[in-house]
Amino acid sequence: MPVDPKQIRAKDKVVVDGIELTSEWNRMFDQRPVFDYGIDVLEKIAEIPGAESIAWCYQCAQCVPVCPVNEVGDYGPRKIYRRLQFGIDLLTDDELWKCTTCMNCLRVCPKDVNMINIMPAVREEAVMEGHVPAELQEVFENTFEYGNPLGESPRKRADWAKDAGVPVPIMKEKKEADILWFVECYPSYHPRGKETSVALAKVLNALNVDFGILGTEEKCSCDSQRLAGERGLFEEFAEENIKTFSKYKFNKILVTDPHALNAFKKEYPKLGGEYDVVHYTTFLAPLMDKLEFKNTLNYKVTFHDPCYLGRHNGEYDAPRQIINSLPGVELVEMWRCRQNSFCCGGGGGGMWLDGFMADHVKERLSENRVKEAVETGADVLVVCCPYEISRFEDAVKSTGNEGKLIVKDIIELVVEAMGV
Ligand code: SF4
Numbered sequence: 001m002p003v004d005p006k007q008i009r010a011k012d013k014v015v016v017d018g019i020e021l022t023s024e025w026n027r028m029f030d031q032r033p034v035f036d037y038g039i040d041v042l043e044k045i046a047e048i049p050g051a052e053s054i055a056w057c058y059q060c061a062q063c064v065p066v067c068p069v070n071e072v073g074d075y076g077p078r079k080i081y082r083r084l085q086f087g088i089d090l091l092t093d094d095e096l097w098k099c100t101t102c103m104n105c106l107r108v109c110p111k112d113v114n115m116i117n118i119m120p121a122v123r124e125e126a127v128m129e130g131h132v133p134a135e136l137q138e139v140f141e142n143t144f145e146y147g148n149p150l151g152e153s154p155r156k157r158a159d160w161a162k163d164a165g166v167p168v169p170i171m172k173e174k175k176e177a178d179i180l181w182f183v184e185c186y187p188s189y190h191p192r193g194k195e196t197s198v199a200l201a202k203v204l205n206a207l208n209v210d211f212g213i214l215g216t217e218e219k220c221s222c223d224s225q226r227l228a229g230e231r232g233l234f235e236e237f238a239e240e241n242i243k244t245f246s247k248y249k250f251n252k253i254l255v256t257d258p259h260a261l262n263a264f265k266k267e268y269p270k271l272g273g274e275y276d277v278v279h280y281t282t283f284l285a286p287l288m289d290k291l292e293f294k295n296t297l298n299y300k301v302t303f304h305d306p307c308y309l310g311r312h313n314g315e316y317d318a319p320r321q322i323i324n325s326l327p328g329v330e331l332v333e334m335w336r337c338r339q340n341s342f343c344c345g346g347g348g349g350g351m352w353l354d355g356f357m358a359d360h361v362k363e364r365l366s367e368n369r370v371k372e373a374v375e376t377g378a379d380v381l382v383v384c385c386p387y388e389i390s391r392f393e394d395a396v397k398s399t400g401n402e403g404k405l406i407v408k409d410i411i412e413l414v415v416e417a418m419g420v
């Protein structure tokens with residue numbers, strides 16, 4: 001028999017289908033928030049070219065436990081879809097900026113709801129309407145003005161090479177080389193990034209690789225700015241880089257940064273720039289037996305798979321081959337590794353949104369990951385993406401794990417074993 005809950009008084013004992021409805025149930029019912037439920041906003045977002053697949057969600061919830069942002073907050077495509085049904089407008093809401101485009105939800109989604117397309121498409125609209133977090137806006141302006149998100153002088157882009165202690169040829173002088181090394185912004189300017197660039201230059205020299213860098217002619221690949229909604233900036237910079245590449249003769253582009261790898265493999269071809277491009281771990285893994293190692297390292301290490309090298313571009317083995325070839329190094333895996341690796345929080349513009357995210361999550365993704373690395377008993381957290389080294393070094397400090405764990409780029413381990 002139908003029961004009208006409003007007619008039940010708090011002290012009444014009501015039994016429906018054998019279930020006793022308590023006064024607590026009654027109280028909860030009365031205090032339940034009332035939502036306007038509809039599909040107007042959902043339809044508006046799904047009409048944005050690239051964002052169509054948000055409407056394909058059938059609420060199976062497989063994406064929620066694998067979403068790193070849900071691990072430290074309350075997120076995931078399923079929840080975004082639901083909030084859109086409740087009238088939350090993604091174009092103006094903070095929900096839009098939390099996704100790191102890590103791709104773990106797409107890996108498990110049976111309906112191919114694709115946040116890697118949805119996020120940049122909706123963010124582009126939001127950017128055009130002026131809804132963009134201030135710290136991200138500053139990065140867009142820096143990139144536009146200086147050619148890099150750090151706001152550093154473009155004239156200093158190759159200064160790290162002067163102190164490398166080994167030759168780092170510039171393409172402008174060399175004109176042709178087997179390998180064009182695209183260094184990218186963080187490895188050109190950030191103090192820890194510059195150290196990894198010097199280390200890679202030493203290894204390339206030890207292997208007698210015929211290479212050159214663009215130096216001051218190089219500009220940001222801009223993939224993270226694209227994913228953060230600045231497609232116009234991305235296209236402008238891609239066209240400039242493609243023009244610069246066309247001045248020189250080379251066989252392959254070597255990249256330090258998995259985000260540049262992603263841009264050159266998947267986005268530059270759409271603008272006419274087709275290249276044979278390789279990440280430095282993929283390039284070096286088959287060459288490790290050509291290097292001479294003088295030192296035994298005695299490290300227990302764990303390896304963090306970068307989202308844009310692993311899930312986005314399918315490379316999981318090369319970094320592990322390099323680690324396993326180093327004398328005295330024992331590799332232990334974190335439980336979230338390879339396809340199910342956890343995001344450092346830097347992708348999709350997250351690199352520049354730590355302040356914004358602090359208001360929305362209980363801990364940074366990098367902190368969550370560092371704790372997992374410490375649990376393995378490793379002394380060293382090994383990385384191979386320029387965003388990670390600074391993020392994880394900060395997280396080691398903020399989680400009180402100084403002295404327990406150090407963070408090294410894989411190429412730093414190689415030169416340490418070489419003793420150069
Ligand atoms: S896995 Fe896909 S279909 Fe399932 S809830 Fe998540 S987005 Fe929706």
Ligand code: SF4
Nearest residue numbers: 067099100102103105
């Ligand atoms: S791409 Fe990553 S961060 Fe974004 S919703 Fe999917 S799992 Fe979460």
